[in-house]
Amino acid sequence: MTYFDREISDLILAAAADMPVIVLTGMRQTGKSTFLQSQKELRSWKYVTLDDFNQLAACKENPDGFVASEEHMIIDEAQRCPELFVAIKSSVDRKRLPGRFILSGSANFLLMKGISESLAGRAAYFNMHPFTRRECTKKTAAPPFIKTFFETLSFSTNQDTTPVGPDEIRRGGIPPVALGLVKDSDLWFRGYEQTYLERDIRDLGRIGDIIPFRALLRLLSLRTGKILSVSELGRDARMRSAAVSNYLSLMEVSCIFYRLAPFLENRATRLIKSPKVYMSDSGLASFLAGADDVEKDPLYGALLETYVAQNLTGILHSTWPKAELFFWNIQGRHEVDFVISAGKKCIAVEIKGSSRWDRQDLSGLKAFLAATPQCVAGILAYNGPSPISVGERLWAIPIGMLIS
Numbered sequence: 001m002t003y004f005d006r007e008i009s010d011l012i013l014a015a016a017a018d019m020p021v022i023v024l025t026g027m028r029q030t031g032k033s034t035f036l037q038s039q040k041e042l043r044s045w046k047y048v049t050l051d052d053f054n055q056l057a058a059c060k061e062n063p064d065g066f067v068a069s070e071e072h073m074i075i076d077e078a079q080r081c082p083e084l085f086v087a088i089k090s091s092v093d094r095k096r097l098p099g100r101f102i103l104s105g106s107a108n109f110l111l112m113k114g115i116s117e118s119l120a121g122r123a124a125y126f127n128m129h130p131f132t133r134r135e136c137t138k139k140t141a142a143p144p145f146i147k148t149f150f151e152t153l154s155f156s157t158n159q160d161t162t163p164v165g166p167d168e169i170r171r172g173g174i175p176p177v178a179l180g181l182v183k184d185s186d187l188w189f190r191g192y193e194q195t196y197l198e199r200d201i202r203d204l205g206r207i208g209d210i211i212p213f214r215a216l217l218r219l220l221s222l223r224t225g226k227i228l229s230v231s232e233l234g235r236d237a238r239m240r241s242a243a244v245s246n247y248l249s250l251m252e253v254s255c256i257f258y259r260l261a262p263f264l265e266n267r268a269t270r271l272i273k274s275p276k277v278y279m280s281d282s283g284l285a286s287f288l289a290g291a292d293d294v295e296k297d298p299l300y301g302a303l304l305e306t307y308v309a310q311n312l313t314g315i316l317h318s319t320w321p322k323a324e325l326f327f328w329n330i331q332g333r334h335e336v337d338f339v340i341s342a343g344k345k346c347i348a349v350e351i352k353g354s355s356r357w358d359r360q361d362l363s364g365l366k367a368f369l370a371a372t373p374q375c376v377a378g379i380l381a382y383n384g385p386s387p388i389s390v391g392e393r394l395w396a397i398p399i400g401m402l403i404s
Contacts, residue, residue, distance in 0.1 A: 003038045004179070006031065007140050007318035008126060013041055015124040016099040020092045023119065026128035027255040027280050028106040028196060031175050035128065036074050036104060045102070049076035056080055063087035072099055079105040080203065085118040092122050106200055111253045127255065129314035130173025130281045133164075133403050144315045145404045146340065147323075150347055153377060155387060155397075160404040163355065163383040166295035169307045172283020173314070189287035193217075196256070205250045212239060216247050220257060221279055221288035225302035225309070227329070228259065228277040255280055260309070263326035263339040263346070276327050282307035304353045304399075305337055308381065311403040312338060312349075334367035336378075346375050349402070352382040357396060369393055 016022050026032055033049070036042055046069060050056045059066045059081045067073065067087050078084060088101055103123075109115045110125055134140050139160065149155055171178050171185065174192075182188040197210045197217075207213055216237045223233070234244040251257055259275035279285035285306050291297040309325075316323045323342040329335040338349040348368045352361055357380055365378030378394045381402045388396050 001181075003034070004031075004131070004135055004138065004175070005140060006035050006039075006128065007132070007135060007315070008128060009035070009039055009041075011318065011321065012102075012126055013039075015126070016102065018098050019122070019124045020096050020098060020100045021088060021119055021123035022099075022102045023109050023123050023125045024102060024104040024128055025108045025110075025125070025255060026106065027130070027174075028200060029174050029176065029192065030128050030130050032104045032106075032128050033076055034175075036076060036102065042074065042102070045072040045074050047074045047076070050080040051077050059084055064090065067091050067101070072102075074102045074104070076104045077106070078103040079107040079109065079112070079115075082115065085115045089118045089122065096122075106254055107204060108253050108255055111249070127317060129317065130310055131175055131178045132173065132311045132314040132318075133160075133168075133400075134311075134315065136173070136178055139404065144319055145401055146312070146315065146347075147320050149377070149379075150323075150340065150342065150345070155401070159401050161385055161387075161398040162400040163385075164304065164307060164399050164403075166293075166300070169282050169303050170286050170291075170294050172281040172286070172307070173310055174281050174283060177283050185283065186287060186292075189284060192284065193288070196254070200254045201250055204253055205246075207250075212237065212243075213247050213250075216244065217251065217256070218288050220248075220251070220277065221285045222299070223277060224257075224279040224285045224289075224299075225305040226276065227274050229274065256284075258313075260325060260327050263328045263341065278306050278309045280310060282310060301351075301353055305351050308351050308399060308403060309338070312340070315403065316340070328364075328368055330367070334364045336364045336368045339368075339375075344374055346372065348372075348375055348378045350378070350380050351399070352380060354382065355384045357382045357384070362390065362394060365394060366391075 024032055037047060048055050063083045064087045145159055176182050177185045177188055197214055201207055219236055230241050230244050234241045257277055257279050259277055261275050262273045282303050286294055286303055289299055291299050294300055294303055312325055323340055326339040328339050336348045337351045340347045348365050350365050361380055369375050369378050380396045381399045382396055383399055390396050
């Protein structure tokens with residue numbers, strides 16, 4: 001099978017030349033293992049996976065001996081042996097050299113208290129997102145549109161303006177489905193859900209009865225792109241808020257969804273305002289929400305927004321780590337889907353799924369521009385054919401161009 005280059009590779013390799021430990025996380029099946037075994041610069045590293053029962057048993061039996069090798073070492077599915085991290089801490093403290101270990105797994109080690117404390121000051125963390133459209137189409141040589149536009153407020157006329165179709169949203173970015181390697185995507189996603197519930201969640205949370213967890217997962221998929229209300233989720237799932245919060249933490253640890261913070265002038269208040277919630281992959285979200293015909297489904301707008309969000313987060317984290325993604329909402333008055341902030345400037349982005357737009361669609365962007373002097377541009381991202389300036393600091397840009 002052809003190997004598809006990942007944009008995050010440059011950041012990971014640069015960090016490995018500087019830090020003793022690299023931690024690579026991400027939701028299951030986003031291509032972490034393929035990257036670690038296929039990236040040419042990593043082929044000389046010793047690779048082990050704790051999916052192998054014998055390797056896992058050896059690691060649990062003698063974690064210090066397991067990591068005693070002088071070679072550069074990649075340990076995949078590292079979260080399966082928590083004892084490993086103390087051994088790595090001791091080994092690194094005895095011999096602190098760059099590029100000693102790359103640890104990978106389908107759990108966010110930053111959110112696992114004991115592990116993150118063991119690696120504090122010793123590790124750099126990266127998240128491998130589902131494939132972006134840039135990666136799927138092998139068009140990563142050119143810098144991303146959004147970064148160039150942010151810096152220059154100009155764009156090339158030969159950039160991709162191909163509309164985002166419902167099939168693309170339904171496929172999402174998990175490689176086997178996104179690259180068309182499976183014939184029946186529903187069957188594949190059903191197996192993915194089963195593996196996720198029976199292995200990852202039971203490993204992480206030791207949950208005996210996964211039926212309520214599965215129900216909450218599906219309810220969460222129906223709320224992708226919405227402001228998170230734990231109490232509302234609990235009411236619909238008939239669960240206490242404490243249990244809902246615990247289950248959400250497990251989903252977040254396993255990278256199945258993420259929270260998007262609100263953009264506020266006072267940075268401290270971002271911690272106390274309700275975030276938006278996004279499923280990490282639009283294809284998985286479509287399956288879990290039962291959106292078989294995405295274009296005609298009531299969730300179409302939210303699923304398109306989820307697809308754009310996964311592309312923007314993948315692009316920013318891989319090519320522009322100093323940029324941050326937020327949303328803006330003045331309850332009952334105005335909202336903007338995304339705000340990209342870097343340094344002292346920002347750009348606002350509103351998503352519209354149709355190929356046409358009208359002046360009313362600009363109202364949220366205009367309100368944000370009026371309230372935010374440091375905003376250099378407002379973008380109405382629509383599924384039309386061409387970019388156009390529609391006012392002072394306002395552009396209508398094809399979604400395909402936005403994520404190119």
